[in-house]
Amino acid sequence: MTRPGDPSGFRTCAGPIFELKNVDRRFGDLQALTDVNLRIWPGERVALVGPSGAGKTTLINLLNGSLLPSRGEVRVLGHNLARLNPRALRQVQRQIGTVYQQFYLVDNLRVIHNVNAGHLGRWSFLKAAWSLLRPLEVETAAQALAQVGIPEKLYARTDQLSGGQQQRVALARVLVQDPAAILADEPISNVDPERGREIMDLLRRLNRQTGKTLVVSLHAIEFAYSHCRRIVGLRRGRILFDAPPSKVSPEMVAALYRIEGGRGEDGPVP
Numbered sequence: 278m279t280r281p282g283d284p285s286g287f288r289t290c291a292g293p294i295f296e297l298k299n300v301d302r303r304f305g306d307l308q309a310l311t312d313v314n315l316r317i318w319p320g321e322r323v324a325l326v327g328p329s330g331a332g333k334t335t336l337i338n339l340l341n342g343s344l345l346p347s348r349g350e351v352r353v354l355g356h357n358l359a360r361l362n363p364r365a366l367r368q369v370q371r372q373i374g375t376v377y378q379q380f381y382l383v384d385n386l387r388v389i390h391n392v393n394a395g396h397l398g399r400w401s402f403l404k405a406a407w408s409l410l411r412p413l414e415v416e417t418a419a420q421a422l423a424q425v426g427i428p429e430k431l432y433a434r435t436d437q438l439s440g441g442q443q444q445r446v447a448l449a450r451v452l453v454q455d456p457a458a459i460l461a462d463e464p465i466s467n468v469d470p471e472r473g474r475e476i477m478d479l480l481r482r483l484n485r486q487t488g489k490t491l492v493v494s495l496h497a498i499e500f501a502y503s504h505c506r507r508i509v510g511l512r513r514g515r516i517l518f519d520a521p522p523s524k525v526s527p528e529m530v531a532a533l534y535r536i537e538g539g540r541g542e543d544g545p546v547p
Contacts, residue, residue, distance in 0.1 A: 292355060294319045294458055294490050295340050300349035302335050302514075309335040310514045313349070317492060319457070322484045324501035325494040327511035328534050333494035336511070337462045340492065341373045342366055354457065371398040374451035376461045380443050382450075384436035391435055391446050392418040395453030414453070421449035424486070425479060441472050448479065458490035459483070466496060473497065477504045498530060 295317040302310040310332045317323055317340075325333045338344040339351050342358050351358050353369050361369065374395075382391045389412045396414060397405055404413070412418070415431075422428045425445040430438060435446060444464065451459055461480060465473035477493075477500045484491040495501050501508045502522045510517040510525070510533045518529050 293317055293352075294354060295492070296350075296352040297339065297346075298350040298352075300339065300346045300351060302332075302339065302344065303347040308514055310339075310346075313514075313516055315509065315516065315519070317458075317490060319490055320484075320488050321507060322481065322491045322505045323493070323507045323509060324498075324505035325492065325509050325511060326496075326498050326501050326533070327517075329496075330513075331511040332514040333511055334462055335514075337375070337460050337492070337494055340458075341375045341460055342370045367398070371454070372457045374454045374456035374459045376444075376447050376451055376459065376464055378463045378466055380447040382435050382443055382446060384434075386435055387412075388422070388430050388433050388435055388438070388446055389415065389418050392421055392449045392453055395421075395450040395455075398454065417453055418449070421452040422446075424452055424483065425449045441468060441475070444468075444476060445479070448483070452483070452487075456489065458492065461491070461493040463494050463496065465500065470497075473500065480504070 293316040295315070297313050297315040300310060300313040301308070313336070325336060327333055335344065339346060340353065342351075342353065345351070345359050354372060356365070356369055358366060358369065386409075390409060393408055393412065393414060396408075400408070407413070419428060419431055422431055422445075425448045427442055427445050427449075430442060430446070435443065438446065459480070464480070465476050468476065480491055480493060481504045483489065491505075493505070498508075502525070505522065507519070507521055508525050509519045510529065512533050517533055518525065
């Protein structure tokens with residue numbers, strides 16, 4: 278099912294926006310994910326939690342189609358990604374916006390140009406090149422920056438912004454892309470707790486205001502409890518639990534991070 282007037286034909290589907298069936302992902306001899314089954318529905322706000330190496334980033338990259346499974350099936354907006362030709366795959370990927378730990382901004386360009394990079398999946402090469410000389414879609418970029426709280430930075434040089442402001446530019450770029458879902462891979466791993474809360478507040482607000490599905494991977498599990506409606510716990514490439522925060526007990530969290538000998542995979546478990 279598509280939205281009226283949407284030329285891509287991939288905008289929405291009647292079922293889950295993401296569905297993984299019996300998914301494995303290997304990198305040579307390394308088994309990154311094993312027998313993952315997961316459904317994420319439109320409008321949900323889902324946290325992926327677990328220790329380093331649990332498979333969170335691999336799962337994010339399967340959801341956005343930058344990786345394909347070694348076994349099993351990944352369906353996005355109702356489409357089996359492994360069965361799509363490159364052009365159709367790109368059309369689906371345009372509906373999935375990803376915010377990475379590295380912001381992938383061009384530092385020596387003004388903010389408006391980095392925000393307008395969200396249009397590149399729809400713009401021709403000539404239109405994109407012309408926009409570098411004379412910015413296009415200025416009102417759309419300004420609205421996206423207003424949504425993330427920095428409307429005054431529209432024409433600022435990106436390298437003159439703080440790290441937190443650059444992260445907001447990356448989010449504005451995703452809003453301009455206008456995807457059905459936003460994936461955020463460890464968006465608060467390199468910021469202090471106060472800035473981390475600001476970013477998580479912003480992601481939650483965007484989910485509520487736009488209805489876009491949000492999937493965010495986190496080390497700080499307290500934000501999964503406070504800002505998400507569902508927590509998926511990953512350990513050594515397997516889903517250990519998938520439940521609303523009210524059903525995720527301290528014992529479940531301890532089991533997620535504990536290994537033999539009483540040490541957690543990211544350090545001692547109290």
